[in-house]
Amino acid sequence: MNSTLLNTGWPMWVMLAIVVGATGIITSRFLDLSAKKIFSAAGRALIQLIVIALIISQVSTSWILTIALLLLMLAVAVFTSTQRIETVRWWVPASVIFGGVAPVVALMFGFGVLPVTPLAVIAVIGQLIGGTMSATNLAGRRIEQELSQRAGEVEAALALGFPENAARNLVGRPVAAEALLPGLDQTRTVGTVTLPGAFVGLVLGGASPLEAGLVQLVVLINLLAVQAIAVSLLAMMIERKIGVRA
Amino acid sequence: MITLNAVSKKYSSTVAIGPVTLEIPTGGLTALVGPNGAGKSTMLTMVGRLLGIDEGSIEVSGYDVTKTNSKDLAKIVSILRQENHFVTRLTVRQLVGFGRFPHSKGRLNQQDEEIISRSIDFLDLGELEGRYLDELSGGQRQRAYVAMVLAQDTDTVLLDEPLNNLDMKHSVIMMQHLKRAAQELNRTIVIVLHDINFAGHYADYICAMKHGKVVQFGTPEQIMQDEILTEVFETPVNVVPGPNGPLAVYY
Numbered sequence: 468m469n470s471t472l473l474n475t476g477w478p479m480w481v482m483l484a485i486v487v488g489a490t491g492i493i494t495s496r497f498l499d500l501s502a503k504k505i506f507s508a509a510g511r512a513l514i515q516l517i518v519i520a521l522i523i524s525q526v527s528t529s530w531i532l533t534i535a536l537l538l539l540m541l542a543v544a545v546f547t548s549t550q551r552i553e554t555v556r557w558w559v560p561a562s563v564i565f566g567g568v569a570p571v572v573a574l575m576f577g578f579g580v581l582p583v584t585p586l587a588v589i590a591v592i593g594q595l596i597g598g599t600m601s602a603t604n605l606a607g608r609r610i611e612q613e614l615s616q617r618a619g620e621v622e623a624a625l626a627l628g629f630p631e632n633a634a635r636n637l638v639g640r641p642v643a644a645e646a647l648l649p650g651l652d653q654t655r656t657v658g659t660v661t662l663p664g665a666f667v668g669l670v671l672g673g674a675s676p677l678e679a680g681l682v683q684l685v686v687l688i689n690l691l692a693v694q695a696i697a698v699s700l701l702a703m704m705i706e707r708k709i710g711v712r713a
Numbered sequence: 714m715i716t717l718n719a720v721s722k723k724y725s726s727t728v729a730i731g732p733v734t735l736e737i738p739t740g741g742l743t744a745l746v747g748p749n750g751a752g753k754s755t756m757l758t759m760v761g762r763l764l765g766i767d768e769g770s771i772e773v774s775g776y777d778v779t780k781t782n783s784k785d786l787a788k789i790v791s792i793l794r795q796e797n798h799f800v801t802r803l804t805v806r807q808l809v810g811f812g813r814f815p816h817s818k819g820r821l822n823q824q825d826e827e828i829i830s831r832s833i834d835f836l837d838l839g840e841l842e843g844r845y846l847d848e849l850s851g852g853q854r855q856r857a858y859v860a861m862v863l864a865q866d867t868d869t870v871l872l873d874e875p876l877n878n879l880d881m882k883h884s885v886i887m888m889q890h891l892k893r894a895a896q897e898l899n900r901t902i903v904i905v906l907h908d909i910n911f912a913g914h915y916a917d918y919i920c921a922m923k924h925g926k927v928v929q930f931g932t933p934e935q936i937m938q939d940e941i942l943t944e945v946f947e948t949p950v951n952v953v954p955g956p957n958g959p960l961a962v963y964y
Contacts, residue, residue: 619796622763626797627865628787628815 473671483509526585533585540593541565544600552607559701559710560603567599567697568592571689580685594665594686595693598650602694603701606646610639610705635706643702650694654687663687714739715760715869715903720769722759730755730925732769737903739774739868741917742895744906748946751922753905754794754873760903761792761871773869787815791865793858794873805849805857806842809833812864832864835898836890852883856890863894870894872904876911884908888915909946909961913937921945937961 473479487509491502526532541564548560572592575581581591614621617638624634653661658680665686669679704710714736721731730752737743745753758764760771762778771778773790781789791812799808809832813825821829833842836856846854855875862870872891876884892915895902906912912919912933919936921929923945929936936942937959942950950963 619794620799620801622794623797623799623811625763625783626761626787626792626794627811628784630783 523586523589526589528585530585533589536589537592537596540596544596548600548603548607551604552611554611554712555607555705556710556712559704560600560607562710563603563697563700563704564596564599566700567603567693567695568595570696571595571693575685575689591686591689595690598690599693599697602646602650603697605649606643606698606701607705609642609645610702613638613642614705631708632706635708636702639706640702643698646698647691647694650687650691654691657683657687714772714774715901716770716772717756717760718770718772720756720759720766720771722755722764722767728925730759733925733927734769735920735927735930737901737920738918739901740895740899742892742902742904742915743918743920744904744912744916745920745922746906746909746912746945747922747928752925753922755925756922757792757871757873757903757905758794761790761794762786763792763794763797784815787865787867789867790869790871791862791867792871792873793862793875795877798858799846802845802847804843804845805838805860806833808846808857809838809842809860809864812861812866815865828866829864832860835863835894836860851878852880852886855879855883855887859887859890863898863900867900869901869903872902874905874907876906876908884911891915909937909942909950909963913961914958923947933959 487505491505494500494505495502522532522536526536541561544564545557545561548564549555549557552560572581572595575591576583581587614635620638621634624637625631629637653663657663657666663683663686666679666683669682670676674682716737717733717735719732719734721729721733723729733756745757747753755764759766760773760778762771762781762783766779773786776786776789778786778790799811803811806829809829810821810825812832813821813829817825833839836859838853838856838860841849841853841857846857849857855878859872859875862872875887875891879887888911891902891904894900895917904916906916913936914933916933919929919931919933920927921936921941928945929941937952939950939952942952942961942963946963948963950961952959952961954960
């Protein structure tokens with residue numbers, strides 16, 4: 468199969484095999500990370516992208532399938548977050564990811580920024596769900612670690628008469644904000660250090676650089692917003708022990 | 714006065730505290746002593762309302778610690794455990810200022826500043842007040858934490874092993890400060906101690922615990938006896954006259 472964008476013929480597969488093999492050797496020899504993990508990640512990416520390409524080609528004409536796909540993406544994100552943040556129940560990540568994405572998507576629809584077409588909806592909302600999941604996982608794990616390692620400080624605050632949520636806030640809130648740093652840095656350095664996927668994809672797909680830049684701007688700003696909402700909600704829930712396992 | 718009425722706490726089928734019934738008089742320094750696992754720190758933590766109880770009741774200055782609002786209790790009883798230390802980068806003065814939280818809610822006024830200065834001076838920390846905690850020695854840092862609980866200005870102060878990690882000199886200085894706080898500031902200080910001789914010399918009362926129960930309570934003269942200490946610590950102890958009072962010899 469050939470493309471006008473990249474040569475996706477057999478040389479690409481040979482090159483990919485060389486790169487994956489070399490990466491596996493490097494990580495196993497120098498980073499104490501098994502080569503199997505690299506091969507498995509590459510294999511999963513291949514299968515998942517083939518599946519998603521086939522699905523999207525089918526669902527792009529059906530709103531029911533579009534919504535089903537978005538729900539599946541949300542479910543996988545929730546499952547992943549529940550695995551990563553061990554102390555919370557599944558409905559905590561579900562609430563914060565949905566709570567972060569929903570208002571921003573509503574605004575995009577409200578202002579007519581997001582075209583009401585299945586492909587656009589899947590691409591944008593999918594990206595927002597993925598970005599929110601990453602920030603949620605990072606924030607949740609950091610808050611968990613901090614509350615565990617600095618339990619004495621929480622107790623010290625309780626001894627001083629702080630309400631429990633305020634005592635937990637004292638320790639958990641500062642590290643929760645760290646989860647926004649990757650998104651913040653990406654937004655601050657876009658165009659100078661990084662060229663994000665949406666921009667590159669649009670340019671390779673034939674859009675003008677200006678048009679691609681504007682789309683990227685919308686994606687980045689909205690991603691920051693959904694992550695900020697989700698992380699704030701998560702920090703608040705963990706501080707108040709809402710959905711936190713005893 | 715601190716009153717414990719049939720207080721019990723169960724952890725498992727084999728580990729339990731109580732039932733403990735005890736009255737710790739107002740004023741002076743009371744030392745909790747006993748072997749490892751006797752329940753001293755647990756009892757102190759329950760009195761300081763940082764750990765719930767299963768049965769019974771605990772009153773501090775007439776307030777039931779399980780029913781009184783935590784922010785009100787913070788004006789009545791302060792507690793410093795080994796673990797509940799702030800690790801955030803703070804200066805000595807900032808740390809001591811934390812002690813005023815129950816009164817100021819984070820907005821320090823002139824009176825708060827005066828009490829902070831008084832607490833700092835009381836523990837001889839004047840020259841160190843601008844230093845960060847991680848720049849202090851173990852003894853200086855321990856004094857800073859005690860200054861914080863004194864700044865909390867509560868009638869009752871609970872301290873869990875404040876001599877831990879202190880050498881002889883700093884242990885003596887700390888006990889002298891605490892004795893002075895009890896006498897000059899009229900505080901009721903309850904302190905968990907491992908060294909029976911420190912308890913015998915500085916405490917006004919000694920409460921001996923074993924297997925989660927109070928087995929003896931009295932003045933140092935009453936507790937510093939061969940049979941009592943031998944039974945409490947489950948090792949032979951001889952109490953001999955020393956230059957500054959009775960000394961327990963256990964080696």
